[in-house]
Amino acid sequence: MHTNSVTNEFNSSEKKYFDLRNIAWAIFVIASSLIAWNQYGSLMDYYEDTILAGATIGLIWLGMKWRSFQPAAIAVALLSLLAIYTYQMHGDHITANEQAFFLKYLVSSQSAIMWMNALFVLATITYFFALYQKSDFTGKVATSMVWTAAVFGLVGMMVRWRESYIINTDYGHIPVSSLYEVFILFVVITALIYLYYEQKYKTRTLGGFVMLVVSAAVGFILWYTFDKGANVIQPLVPALKSWWMKIHVPANFIGYGSFSIAAMVGLAYLISSKLAQKNPENGFVKRMPSLELMDDLMYKSISLGFAFFTIATVLGAMWAAEAWGGYWSWDPKETWALIVWLNYAAWLHIRMSKGWRGTPMAWWALIGLLVTTFAFLGVNMFLSGLHSYGEL
Amino acid sequence: MTQADISKNPTSNHKKNKVLVDFLGSMNLAVTLLVMLSIASVVGTVLKQDQTTQDYVIKFGPFWSEVFNSLGLFHVYGAAWFVLVLLFLLLSTSVCVTRNTPTFIKDMKQYNEKLSLNALKHQPNHATFDSESNLESEVQRAQNLLKHNGYKTKIHQRDDGSVTVAGLKGRWNRLGYFFTHISIIVICIGALLDSNLLLKYRELTGKLVPETRTVSLDKVPQTAWMGPENLSFRGTVNVPEGQKTDVLFLPYENGYLVQKLPFTVEVKDFRIEYYDTGMPKSFESDLILTAPDLDKPIEKTIAVNHPLYYKNYAIYQSSFGDGGSILNLKVHPLLSPVENAIDLKTAVNKTEPLKTPIGRFNVEINDFRLFNMVPATEAEKAETGKKFHNNGPSIIFKVRNEQGKAWEYDNYMMPNLQEGRWFFMTGVRTMNSEPFRYLFIPADANKEKTRFFKFLALINNPVETNKILTESFPKTDQITDKTYELQIRLMRQLLSLFRSKGFDGISEFVSKNVPKEEQEKVSDYYFSQTSFALQSLYLSVLKKEGRQIGHDQDISDFNKRWFEDALNAFNGLSRFGPPMYFELKSFKQIQSTGLQITKSPGKDVVYFGSAMLIIGVFFLFYMRQKRIWVHIQNKQSGDSTDNQSTEITVAGRDKKHLPETEIEFNALVDQIQQPVKQTD
């Protein structure tokens, strides 16, 4: 029964925050930040110092709250260091990614991202297979694939960051500026948020559904890479050289990721409730989490998304004020962010005031994803404006 | 609690007001407004805003563009109904907050410890069980347990001797409600401060008339000027290097307003840096800001994302352009029989009248570009490692004839390497929407255009041509004087046809004037004659340069290629517009920087509201307000009270009823029950 599993979770939720492992984690994060600061501090300005400090605190908190994140983060750190070290051994020439074995097959940003793509697609299939097969083991395999994919994705981003400096110090920037780069950010963040919920609710049956969105995004990344060569590292246009970007974009993608998860849980909900109406004893229905749990999960991820989307929109306004001279210009991207935001605000209010649950909210969450996708992609494709950095 | 409860007796005024307030503060209205705003915003992004009327008529036809226009769909964000929806949202939120404040504050403060046992048993979660411990120790334990679980507690001693320990947790959730909803009001007020309501008001009362012409400042009437009374604005101004400004242009409807500034901005220097890809890397302006109340001028370099803040004002780097670069041009008449280029000293943004034998023209100098970056060829990339290649300075200008027809040109100053040869490029087009068609003028051995213009002048010169042709083709005895005369004349005519219409001109002439069956033969003959003639002229040019002596001597490869390239260029001249070539001899670049200057008193208000909003949202989502009551009473056995054992009722209420609510409640009940079991 689900209630049982959930009970266990909440009984054990009285975790000790300051046990040995967490303290070790905190020390590890602080030490890494200090090393980074020692290395690059002289090149960083006041804002970047603040961001580093904020990232340190954030990582410590995240690792304590979600322990499984710790080994993943360490793996990312080690693999990224391996890549950076290998580049260094090859005289910091970008061509090393074709020569050095490790880089060529594993940890150059391009290879790491390809591994990530492959693993996400495989994980999608494996999740559905596990659902079909009722196999716990297969489910676990799928979960580890998602973890590995996420690690590779993060490594890909870290190494890409370094590569941008290797190609030309002028080009150097954190890889959250082009449509290609943010798509990677999107799949990684969506996967991580999903993994968190998977662990919290102890159910792997939703994995396939969530990974559908991720796989679709992977499809886009592949098309964008092979058809448009979008993976080539380009320098930043002056408007994007802002420290606001470094927090605005990730906050946005926590929002997009959470909304996508809500939509996919909504999809699972709709299928499940439809089948249950026909036959409550349906095998699929029995394997899926309870409708109530899915409804709640939808609410929780929309809340999370809404909170971060609020932050992102505010940061975006502040950035706009600095770059374009006005915090709000009714530029299409801005306006669509507002539309997404208002849409979910309405969702939250209706749920509260009317007490609507289940089917209508699931439909709304699903349609919400269309709105979100348009804000994310459609605006760049169909509407022109000041946010023209991501044109296809 | 927020839904409109329709009052039962709507006759009294009081009740009517209540209905109104209920409606305004209802969540239904709120959601409706949110959805309306979204839809309006969608329209605003899908329909391109603030275009000219003609554009809309072309797109939607006269009928629909009129309908859309009257609905305000072309200026959605300034349309009356849109502002009305916003105001309603503001009103609705205010009413909502006002109405909820008393209850919510109470809710934050109160423990509801006085709820009757019966009421407790009607809470969403409740449980009752017996305990072997006495009342005092149970009270103590219940209080400790609740505190341990993060509840604040309050103990209530009832008249019947029973005790209720009431616990409350997460009351900041309510604070979250206040923060988010008040923040909406704050943000709207900030936005209102920054809106152009004052301008709208002045326009309605007729005191403000935007200027639509492009005229010098002193010709702009007073009705289009704004002074310090304008509390918020956002406008742009272009300032050439070395100059200063104390006005700003505010785009307004289909024209602009001139805003007087309380300070002067001088632009000392403007710089662009490029990446090796040719993309701009940074735009920077060195500014000096002087104001009457400043002891010392402020000097600062601004760049994109790094504005200069002064008091309420912010000065941004927003664009750049030419600030009137000084250009020394040489105008080559292309039909003249002698080389007589004239010098023209001008500057960007100037218009120069030109009187020529073929009519009057106006030359409008539009732009000067110091760099023209184009993708490098593979070979170049391999050689220099750079992905882009700089084609050097160019000027963009229009030549307009008396009828108003204009040709736009893009002339490069320096020769460019194309397939191993150097050419001066000049582009021409007659419509803005077309790309430039380029003519390639071959550079001579000194990388100059000298030979080209010499050659051209020679072709244009009938006397010289005649002389050279007779020298090159001396009369032989086989032909009569008359035939010889005719032959030379034919060559001259062919040359002039070629000169005015190119090779196509010759073909056209043949197809018009020669019987069909002879056309091929004749045109072959004509082309060979033209070619002979041109070669002869070319040889004479070479001879004058002192390079080539006789027919029989080998011509160097370079000179051969040059000849072919020159013919190509002549051929293209026929489609080059008015017969003039503008050569850029030298220049002094003066750039201008596009500054955006804003005064935005509402900005800090909006930021403050935004901070509140973010904090509030987190409180709302991540502080769950939960209440627990532990009611303990001595157990009744028969009609006497048993002081040793107690009956305990635990009740709970979670403001958000989540799946985990019940689980958490049961866990808490377990905790309260546990030691009781141990004593069993």
Ligand code: HEM
């Ligand atoms: C742009 C406008 C608004 C935004 C962004 C907004 C946002 C929110 C959010 C995020 C919540 C929390 C929902 C949850 O916990 O699931 C909330 C709750 C609420 N909102 Fe709004 N809201 C807005 C306008 C309004 C208006 C106009 C009203 C008046 C009817 C209103 C009444 C409420 C009420 C009563 C609650 C419940 C508070 C509680 O019981 O905790 N909101 N709002």
